[in-house]
Amino acid sequence: MTIRIDLHVHSMYSVDSTIRPEQLPLYARKRGLDGVAVTDHDRLDSALRISRESNFLILPGMEVTSLDGHIVGLNLKESVPKGLTAEETVDRIHDAGGIAIACHPSAFFKGSLGECATSRFDAIEVINSSAIPFRYSVRRSEELASRLGISRVAGSDAHYGPEIGCAYTVVKAELVAQDIISAIKKGMCQPFGKGIPLGMRLKREFFSFRKSRSP
Ligand SMILES: [Zn+2]
Ligand SMILES: [Zn+2]
DSSP: OEEEEEEEEOOTTSTTOOOOTTHHHHHHHHTTOSEEEEEEETOOHHHHHHHHHOSSEEEEEEEEEETTEEEEEESOSSOOOSSSOHHHHHHHHHHTTOEEEEOSTTOSSSOOOGGGOOTTSSEEEEEETTOSSHHHHHHHHHHHHHHHTOEEEEEOOBSSGGGTTSEEEEEESOSSHHHHHHHHHHTOEEEEEOOOOHHHHHHHHHHHHHHHHOO
16 A cells, blocks of 8 residues: 655654644644654654554654754664764664654755765655755755665655645555555655745744743
8 A cells, every 4th residue: 555654743842843742643634644753853752652642653753963964763762862973873773773864965054964965874855845945955855865876755844733744755555664664765655745835934933933932
């Protein structure tokens, strides 16, 4: 079967996100998704807990701040520390049973990997709905994925509920985490989606700002 999954979503346990755990299945179903990956900044505990407590498919992951840029680790059993090189981070993700995704490798202002995205990664996030400039970032990431010959995936990088599903990956797999992960590794997946519309992006910034100011 084929399933649709947004592989990059931040819950409220990321300082800059306002998405409550119970909102994840609501918005995901509305967008016709079969699952989402929760990838909070430099923590795995939130994703593991949300995944355990939900009867909707939540892949536990995290977005690691490496010395060379952001890296998404999916299906992790243990947390990976920040501040290591990209190479060390990818190794740690593999040791923790996960796959390493070079997220938004070509976007501006986002801690992107650029040339540090290598074939050691399992996939390139070709479409990231939050990437600026969006079209440029998709084109560069496509070129990178072709050059490296690795899988292509997509995620919204949502920090605000309605952004969930702006981009998603179609995977040829059963609705089981391990099956999805091995299909992505084998390239049995395809990225889809678009950039976050401006109005939605402004709302995200507003709610994120309000959250950062609240006691
Ligand atoms: Zn990032
Ligand atoms: Zn992110």
